[in-house]
């Protein structure tokens with residue numbers, strides 16, 4: 001198995017879903033894992049679960065959209081492990097509403113978490129990584145950052161912004177030994193997706209028909225890509241948006 005032995009990783013939004021799958025996978029690969037989440041109690045419980053399995057894990061609460069909370073979470077990395085080697089900018093919120101029914105607060109909330117949050121964390125990580133001349137940042141974009149769909153303008157714009165931020169930071173920090181890549185997941189079986197399916201805002205059968213592989217993704221499939229991107233096997237890979245989508249973005253039919 002790919003080793004991340006001793007690497008210090010911070011995973012935002014890590015108490016469930018894709019973030020949790022990545023946290024567990026990194027821990028099994030030998031990384032020291034800080035689980036960050038808005039749900040601080042959930043983050044504490046997730047880290048405790050990893051420690052019970054003999055992994056090195058800690059937790060920190062707060063919102064990635066808050067500059068103060070982000071400063072505090074990186075201070076905690078400094079205090080606990082003396083810095084950071086891998087940042088996974090995973091925290092994100094969905095937005096699915098007809099544009100003409102959206103409020104400016106709907107727009108701001110999506111941008112605050114999905115874009116401002118990724119920027120704030122990337123800058124704090126970059127400050128440390130550029131100085132130490134090594135580091136990996138992985139941002140969670142989406143198939144909706146590559147193609148567009150109706151009733152999700154804020155989500156599409158925020159995830160396309162994440163993709164461009166990935167490329168911009170990758171080319172700025174490449175000479176400093178810092179790699180920046182993104183994952184663009186297709187529809188993945190998590191609470192975020194289940195909630196919008198259950199609320200009738202997304203049609204599961206339509207997703208399955210539209211996906212060439214005919215199924216939803218498993219969180220582990222995103223974690224496997226996150227493991228590769230963090231590993232030495234990806235040492236010449238930077239500025240890339242890796243779609244893990246069962247063929248979704250390649251498919252021309254609706």
Ligand SMILES: NC(=O)c1ccc[n+]([C@@H]2O[C@H](COP(=O)([O-])OP(=O)(O)OC[C@H]3O[C@@H](n4cnc5c(N)ncnc54)[C@H](O)[C@@H]3O)[C@@H](O)[C@H]2O)c1
Nearest residue numbers: 013017018038063064090091092142185187188190191192
């Ligand atoms: N599930 C999918 O189908 C899918 C597809 C494409 C992209 N994504 C992206 O993957 C990432 C994870 O998605 P998921 O499906 O696991 O979602 P999820 O809702 O199951 O988990 C997201 C986690 O982020 C946390 N979070 C929310 N706002 C936060 C904030 N301001 N600060 C810190 N933590 C916060 C939540 O508490 C939660 O634990 C998101 O960025 C999402 O946009 C998901």
